[in-house]
Amino acid sequence: MNSDHTTNRISDLLRLAGFKDKHTVEELTDHYLSHIENEVKLGVNSQQAVRETFQDIANLDSSQFKVKKNLPANRWILLCVFLLTTLGFFFLQSNSTKEKLNTPSNTPTPLALQINNEPPNGAPILQNTLDITSDFGMRMHPYTKSRKHHRGIDIRAKIGTPVIATGTGKVIETGFKKKPGKYIIIQHEEGFTTKFYHLSEIAVEENEEIKKGQIIGKVGNSGLSMMPHLHYEILKDEIPVNPKEYLEP
C-alpha cells in the first residue's frame, strides 16, 4: 500500500462526500487508514482493503456528522438580528456585484504519479468490480430502440460512485447537454480523449490540469439514461476505440 497516495485519496473522497471541515477530514482519514491497517493485519489483501474502504467512504452521508446544538433563547434573538442585518447589507449590495456561478470550492489534489504519454487506462470509477451493461460497437439503443454504433461502454454503478481520470490530461469541456447529461471531456497526450457521461456531479473545471486517478465527478443518471451508470468513451485521434481494451491498468 502506498500510504501517501491512499491518504490523499481518502481525504479527497471525504471532501467529495461533503466533508468541509479540515479537522473532521483529518480525523476520518485516520479512522479509515486505521481500518485498512487492521484489515491487512487480519490477512485481507491490502489492495482489496483499500478498495473496500474507498467504497465505504463513497457511500458516507456527511449530513449524519453534523452536531446538532440547541441554541438558548437569547442566542436565537442575536442570530435573528445578525441575519436581518446581513440580509439588509446584501440587499443594498446586490445590484453592484454579479457572482460567477458554479465555482467548486475545493479542487481535488493530484492522487497518483504516473508516467506521462501512456494512453488512458484502468477503471474510470472507484468500484471493486466493473459491471459493463453495454459494450462498444453496434447495439440497440435502450432508450430510442434504434440500432446504433455505441461509441463507448456503459458501466452500471450507484449514484455518487466516484468517477476518476484514467490518465493525466486537461479538462477541455464540462457541462450539461440533453443526451450526455452532465459530462466531462479530458484531453490526454498522444491524441487520446476520454469522455464521461450521465454524471450527477462534476468536480473539475474546464482547462484544469488533472492527474490519473484524480476524482473528477460522481456517477449519476442525468441526460438520456435509463438507470444510474457511467458512459465512458476513449477516442484516439477523434475516433472512438473500445475502452474495454484499456480497462486493465
Place this chain on the structure above:
Amino acid sequence: MDSNKKFLNGTLNTIVLALLRDNGRMYGYEICQKTKEATNNQINLTEGAIYPTLHRLEKEGLLFSTKEKVNGRVRKYYHVNQSSIKEVNSQINLLAQFVGNLRTLLKPSL
C-alpha cells in the same frame, strides 16, 4: 443490527464516556474496535454514530482531545475531562441502574 441502533440512540453517549473513563485516552476507531470486540461483534459503531457523539461530548465539556502524529498522520485522542468526572460517573451509574431495572423487568419468569 437495527434494534441495536434503536437502543444505542439513548445510550451511546454514556457508553463512550464509560469506555474513556476506564481506558484512558482513546481515538475514534479504537472505540469502535473495542466495542465490537467486547460485544462479540454484536455492536458495530459506525463513523456516523461515533464521531458526532465524540464531538458533541467535547463541545459539552465532558471530554477534551489531544492530537498526536502516528504513522505520519494526525490522530485525535479523546480523554474524560477530570473536572467533569462527577457528572460522567453519575451518567454511567444512572445507565447501569437502568440496565439493572431492565434486566429485572425482562426476566422470563415475570
